[in-house]
Amino acid sequence: MAENMGIIWIERPSIGLFALAALVLALVWQTATIIYNLYFHPLRKFPGPLLQRACGLPWAIQHWSGMQAHKTQKLHEQYGSVGSFGGLTPAYGGPRKLNFTPANTHVTANEMSKADGFVKTVRSIPTSIINADREEHSRFRRALSHGFSDASMRQQEPEIIKYVDLLIERLHQECGQGNTKLNMEAWYNWTTFDVAGNLIFGQSFNCLNDSNYHPWIDFMFKSVRGGALSVALTYVGLSDLVQIMFKLGSFAIAKVRKYTDDMLQSRLSMEKGREDLFEGLLKRSEDWNLSFEKLSATAFILVLAGSETTATTLSGATYLLLTNPDILEKLKHEVRSNFSDASQININTVNNLKYMLAILNEALRLYPPVTAGLVRTVPKGGAEVAGHFMPEGTYVEVQHWSMNHSKDNWADPWAFKPERFLGTSEEALQAGNKLEALQAFSVGPRNCIGRNLAYAEMRIILARIIFDFDLKMAPESEGWIRKQKAYTLWDRIPLQVFLTPVQRDRD
Numbered sequence: 001m002a003e004n005m006g007i008i009w010i011e012r013p014s015i016g017l018f019a020l021a022a023l024v025l026a027l028v029w030q031t032a033t034i035i036y037n038l039y040f041h042p043l044r045k046f047p048g049p050l051l052q053r054a055c056g057l058p059w060a061i062q063h064w065s066g067m068q069a070h071k072t073q074k075l076h077e078q079y080g081s082v083g084s085f086g087g088l089t090p091a092y093g094g095p096r097k098l099n100f101t102p103a104n105t106h107v108t109a110n111e112m113s114k115a116d117g118f119v120k121t122v123r124s125i126p127t128s129i130i131n132a133d134r135e136e137h138s139r140f141r142r143a144l145s146h147g148f149s150d151a152s153m154r155q156q157e158p159e160i161i162k163y164v165d166l167l168i169e170r171l172h173q174e175c176g177q178g179n180t181k182l183n184m185e186a187w188y189n190w191t192t193f194d195v196a197g198n199l200i201f202g203q204s205f206n207c208l209n210d211s212n213y214h215p216w217i218d219f220m221f222k223s224v225r226g227g228a229l230s231v232a233l234t235y236v237g238l239s240d241l242v243q244i245m246f247k248l249g250s251f252a253i254a255k256v257r258k259y260t261d262d263m264l265q266s267r268l269s270m271e272k273g274r275e276d277l278f279e280g281l282l283k284r285s286e287d288w289n290l291s292f293e294k295l296s297a298t299a300f301i302l303v304l305a306g307s308e309t310t311a312t313t314l315s316g317a318t319y320l321l322l323t324n325p326d327i328l329e330k331l332k333h334e335v336r337s338n339f340s341d342a343s344q345i346n347i348n349t350v351n352n353l354k355y356m357l358a359i360l361n362e363a364l365r366l367y368p369p370v371t372a373g374l375v376r377t378v379p380k381g382g383a384e385v386a387g388h389f390m391p392e393g394t395y396v397e398v399q400h401w402s403m404n405h406s407k408d409n410w411a412d413p414w415a416f417k418p419e420r421f422l423g424t425s426e427e428a429l430q431a432g433n434k435l436e437a438l439q440a441f442s443v444g445p446r447n448c449i450g451r452n453l454a455y456a457e458m459r460i461i462l463a464r465i466i467f468d469f470d471l472k473m474a475p476e477s478e479g480w481i482r483k484q485k486a487y488t489l490w491d492r493i494p495l496q497v498f499l500t501p502v503q504r505d506r507d
């Protein structure tokens with residue numbers, strides 16, 4: 001307190017002083033955390049770049065920028081099959097993130113739960129099949145299992161074939177007899193989204209008819225890119241900021257939810273007993289007290305997973321075939337010698353195309369639809385992973401992109417060689433290829449439930465494309481894969497291709 005000319009006033013600390021004090025405390029905390037991570041953390045023995053062992057910021061920046069999977073793969077080449085590439089989560093001195101690439105990763109513990117910081121970044125989003133706990137996830141799987149079975153795929157075959165026929169019809173209309181380049185990445189996506197919309201919501205997105213993306217799908221893609229940002233912010237301790245951004249409508253996922261709710265409401269109004277992919281879950285929704293919000297969230301995941309995996313693999317396979325003309329010629333011979341008419345191509349007959357299946361598997365290896373992000377948390381009591389004991393709370397990940405390009409798992413890992421999938425596992429191993437390292441659809445009780453649907457669609461669509469057209473890549477699409485970024489899912493760019501209809505003699 002001071003007195004001057006009869007005026008009494010109170011001296012208040014300046015805002016700048018508070019800010020300075022907060023900055024000093026933050027720096028002290030971060031310095032202490034970095035020292036702990038490097039010299040005292042239980043997992044300090046695992047190798048990795050100094051900065052990435054010290055804190056999680058470099059990993060978060062890589063993830064946000066769409067380069068994390070590529071960077072992690074290069075780090076595995078430098079540091080080996082097990083590496084500490086993610087630092088710690090500064091907010092609570094949280095779990096160190098370790099990456100593994102061995103093909104025989106072994107866990108001597110119960111199923112590890114998915115890491116909340118990767119699948120539940122927005123707390124207000126209802127649980128779905130992708131982020132439910134073990135018990136609820138098991139119920140989701142049981143309810144949906146029949147819809148995704150082999151028997152169900154054959155029941156749904158006419159609906160799938162209907163959209164494949166439409167795809168081929170539209171490509172004939174638009175290809176200009178081989179003089180007009182078409183973005184095959186988009187055409188594949190339009191097909192798979194139309195199929196998924198029909199099999200889940202009972203309605204098409206009309207992408208093929210409109211030759212364009214439905215607004216719902218456009219918002220979905222934006223939510224995927226926004227999701228990478230939310231994961232990155234959560235990883236460095238800014239989860240509360242993510243919640244604020246979501247409430248303010250900064251993420252496109254809010255609009256996606258509105259579209260999803262509307263389509264689900266339309267699906268619920270349809271007649272009972274419609275045998276599609278979603279019917280099993282709807283039948284049990286009342287008995288299990290599943291909320292509308294949980295049904296909507298699961299429908300969103302099923303549409304995304306059921307369309308993106310297939311479209312991504314078809315796009316990658318097309319690019320790889322066009323950059324390897326000798327392999328394309330072998331596939332053309334297999335398809336065109338097995339069928340004399342397009343009507344012969346169906347779920348059963350494409351099973352005879354062994355070389356095409358090898359091509360699709362090799363495309364899944366070189367261009368996996370999900371590059372990274374399948375992070376698990378080591379359970380209470382710890383667990384053994386790939387011969388190393390991990391304390392509880394550790395983040396662990398076996399990353400597709402790194403596994404699929406590891407010289408420890410594959411001979412000549414960057415080369416497109418479908419032949420590696422033609423022999424037995426023993427023959428492949430003798431040639432330097434560990435076939436079990438390819439797990440594009442994951443493994444265990446949380447593997448992708450849509451595997452059968454994906455393979456059925458991919459084989460039918462690719463067979464029809466090769467049967468009906470000769471393909472040539474436009475010059476601007478050279479280097480297509482390496483030009484892309486991956487935010488767990490690929491941020492695909494146009495794949496421009498010239499399609500020339502095959503001329504056949506008619507009786």
